[in-house]
Amino acid sequence: MSFASLATVRRSCIALIPLLAGCSSVPSALDVTSRLNPFRIDIRQGNLVTQEMAAQLKAGMTRDQVRFVLGTPMLSDVFHPDRWDYLYYHRPGNSPEDTQQRRLIVYFENDRLVSLGGDVVAAEAGELEQPEAPRTRTIDLREVAAPAER
Numbered sequence: 001m002s003f004a005s006l007a008t009v010r011r012s013c014i015a016l017i018p019l020l021a022g023c024s025s026v027p028s029a030l031d032v033t034s035r036l037n038p039f040r041i042d043i044r045q046g047n048l049v050t051q052e053m054a055a056q057l058k059a060g061m062t063r064d065q066v067r068f069v070l071g072t073p074m075l076s077d078v079f080h081p082d083r084w085d086y087l088y089y090h091r092p093g094n095s096p097e098d099t100q101q102r103r104l105i106v107y108f109e110n111d112r113l114v115s116l117g118g119d120v121v122a123a124e125a126g127e128l129e130q131p132e133a134p135r136t137r138t139i140d141l142r143e144v145a146a147p148a149e150r
Helices: 003-024 027-035 051-055 063-070 141-149
Strands: 043-046 083-091 100-109 112-118
Touching: 063 100
Parallel strands: none
Antiparallel strands: 043 083, 083 100, 100 112
């Protein structure tokens, strides 16, 4: 290498060092990663059993009738054939503190429903929520357009 090219390289290095050092002192560039909030999907696992579904269960129902109302059980234990477990887990992606877990245990005796257990309580007839009125509205466009034409 010639002396002129070495001098050019040295000058370039001397000019680059302060520029690169200046980039490391910018605090906002480092905070970008802490402000990123990636999207996380909601996690839903198991069988969602509502109060309305539990209210439909009556003593003496067959296994098929219970399966029709609640769906296939999450756990059907070989060692406890007269017990079905319905588990539900919901974890919202961006707010894990709102995690929801439900459990309903159905007990049979001689293939007939005997009792229920768990944290899903059957709602009474008066406690069931009434369906909301539809949120639709019909607007007659002839009435809306008529004042503008006058």
